Amino acid sequence: MNTLEHRSIIYAALALLCAMVAPVIGVAAVSWSFLQMVVVIELTYWFGQPARQRSAGLSIK
Numbered sequence: 733m734n735t736l737e738h739r740s741i742i743y744a745a746l747a748l749l750c751a752m753v754a755p756v757i758g759v760a761a762v763s764w765s766f767l768q769m770v771v772v773i774e775l776t777y778w779f780g781q782p783a784r785q786r787s788a789g790l791s792i793k
Contacts, residue, residue, distance in 0.1 A: 742773065
């Protein structure tokens with residue numbers, strides 16, 4: 733399983749939780765919360781990986 737598959741599973745679980753909470757707190761609030769969680773997950777993924785993976789063509793000396 734690669735990282736894209738892992739993140740897809742996490743996003744599916746978050747979407748399911750948000751769908752279950754939507755009738756209680758409202759669709760707009762749930763949509764905004766889901767968007768914030770996705771942004772945090774993606775930023776964590778992109779800034780958390782080693783520099784050599786981010787810049788495949790650049791060498792660090």
